[in-house]
Amino acid sequence: MNAVSDLQRLIGADAVLAPADGLERYERGYRYGTGRALAVARPATTADVRAVVRYCYTHDVRIVPQGANTGLVAAGTPDPSGDQLILSLERLRAIEAVNAGDRTARVQAGTRLSALNQHLAANQLFFPIDLGADPSIGGMIASNTGGSRLLRYGDVQRNLLGLEVVLADADATVLSDMKALRKDNSGIDLKQLSVGSGGTFGIITAAQLEVHRLPAQTATALLVPACQAAIPQLLSRLEAEAGEFLAAFEGMSANAVEAAFLHNPRIRNPFGQGAVPAYTVLVELASVLGPDRIDLSEFLGERLGAYLEAEDPLITDGLLGRSEDLWAIRHSISDGVKSLGRIIAFDISVQRTQLPALRAELLRLVSETWPFLRVCDFGHCGDGGDHFNIVWPADAGTAYDSGAVEALRERVYDTVVKQFHGSFSAEHGVGPYNAGFYERYTSTEERAFAGKLKRLCDPKGILGNIQFG
Numbered sequence: 001m002n003a004v005s006d007l008q009r010l011i012g013a014d015a016v017l018a019p020a021d022g023l024e025r026y027e028r029g030y031r032y033g034t035g036r037a038l039a040v041a042r043p044a045t046t047a048d049v050r051a052v053v054r055y056c057y058t059h060d061v062r063i064v065p066q067g068a069n070t071g072l073v074a075a076g077t078p079d080p081s082g083d084q085l086i087l088s089l090e091r092l093r094a095i096e097a098v099n100a101g102d103r104t105a106r107v108q109a110g111t112r113l114s115a116l117n118q119h120l121a122a123n124q125l126f127f128p129i130d131l132g133a134d135p136s137i138g139g140m141i142a143s144n145t146g147g148s149r150l151l152r153y154g155d156v157q158r159n160l161l162g163l164e165v166v167l168a169d170a171d172a173t174v175l176s177d178m179k180a181l182r183k184d185n186s187g188i189d190l191k192q193l194s195v196g197s198g199g200t201f202g203i204i205t206a207a208q209l210e211v212h213r214l215p216a217q218t219a220t221a222l223l224v225p226a227c228q229a230a231i232p233q234l235l236s237r238l239e240a241e242a243g244e245f246l247a248a249f250e251g252m253s254a255n256a257v258e259a260a261f262l263h264n265p266r267i268r269n270p271f272g273q274g275a276v277p278a279y280t281v282l283v284e285l286a287s288v289l290g291p292d293r294i295d296l297s298e299f300l301g302e303r304l305g306a307y308l309e310a311e312d313p314l315i316t317d318g319l320l321g322r323s324e325d326l327w328a329i330r331h332s333i334s335d336g337v338k339s340l341g342r343i344i345a346f347d348i349s350v351q352r353t354q355l356p357a358l359r360a361e362l363l364r365l366v367s368e369t370w371p372f373l374r375v376c377d378f379g380h381c382g383d384g385g386d387h388f389n390i391v392w393p394a395d396a397g398t399a400y401d402s403g404a405v406e407a408l409r410e411r412v413y414d415t416v417v418k419q420f421h422g423s424f425s426a427e428h429g430v431g432p433y434n435a436g437f438y439e440r441y442t443s444t445e446e447r448a449f450a451g452k453l454k455r456l457c458d459p460k461g462i463l464g465n466i467q468f469g
């Protein structure tokens, strides 16, 4: 067997890359995961995906599906064996149909979020999952991406109407439910199997999405909460006062904001040079109604002014800013933190009222045990999420110690899951980076059931770089 030439015969010479072609951009993940691939197959049709799967099934070749490779748990990159085939969906990128009346879009799985949004803008529509990366739609479904506007629009799952999936069985069976119905209880909703599964049950080739009207206006502000305990109260108050206009409620620690400023000198500190609050909340209001119907900037400015004038116990400072400028701070944090040293990343969630207590407990744990580490956390506190990212600084004076890091990870996750009944992976899914913790916190019964489903969809276990079950 020569996988490269065999696959080239099946799907075309240009569609398969060999190690000699230089595969690094497919082999290295954004944050974790560096391996070696047997080859990269880049099919351009569902029929070609099936041909690749049948070949791999027959020859026992492991497949790692890959979209835009922006995932953060090493699930889309191969292991170091050199035996795994990367199946990249990057050439399946057609936007097949947009139905403005139904507010639906039918897309192939490799379509990038930015390309879809650019296309939808002509109809004043958008796909409202917002994040600081440009993933593929298939990868977003496989990871059930959340992002910064989950509070308003939900995650990918909530906006998914239909799916086409190729299973990894002998015939590369296609499950296709592309009716794009908002209501359909005529059977078991099989598309949900693929959501957040990391591609372990099948390769997503196309999807029907619910899309939304582009807001005609947004108003954005930074608020400085009086203390951590004030944050959930501030959120409840904004939900009551701004109702469905509230689109985002994002938290940023001072260390995270400083990292963004250091990394991206083009962004300005709106609080003034050197004045970074201990914690800041970015609030966005959005509406499809124009300012002639309701002026959201005026509304938010008036609310903010009233809080500050009344010496409100929940906030100590705040300002309104241009949306692009304030979001630039939020979206520069990931890269900023990455540039400070080695990251020990935690993507955790709890019930949102529990977040202040969880943060306090975790900050205490880190500062007491590993005082030289720098916690740069930020995240979607409106939905109980926190990217509790810790940097092992290059100048820590203590060499990076993987044993200490593993001990830290266990203690942080145990605190989140056992003490606060939260999640060890709020939105990034499960991959080699955190697979051990899936085993640690998932019951035997759930794992056994996932294993049965896995064997139905992928009898030889050739799909994905971790095995559920």
Ligand SMILES: Cc1cc2nc3c(=O)[nH]c(=O)nc-3n(C[C@H](O)[C@H](O)[C@H](O)COP(=O)(O)OP(=O)(O)OC[C@H]3O[C@@H](n4cnc5c(N)ncnc54)[C@H](O)[C@@H]3O)c2cc1C
Pocket (backbone or CB within 6 Å): 030, 064, 065, 066, 067, 068, 069, 070, 071, 072, 075, 076, 089, 109, 110, 130, 131, 132, 133, 134, 135, 136, 137, 138, 139, 140, 141, 142, 143, 144, 145, 146, 147, 148, 198, 199, 200, 202, 203, 204, 205, 334, 335, 427, 428, 431, 464
């Ligand atoms: C700077 C930055 C910010 C981010 N912010 C957020 C955030 O706010 N919220 C959030 O949820 N995530 C966030 N992420 C994580 C990431 O962008 C998402 O998980 C993303 O949606 C993954 O899509 P992708 O196309 O890059 O998938 P990949 O990284 O290519 O793959 C991810 C997983 O999906 C599988 N997969 C990919 N395509 C398919 C397919 N067609 N069929 C079956 N399986 C498939 C892969 O095997 C892998 O298991 C961020 C990432 C970065 C780099």
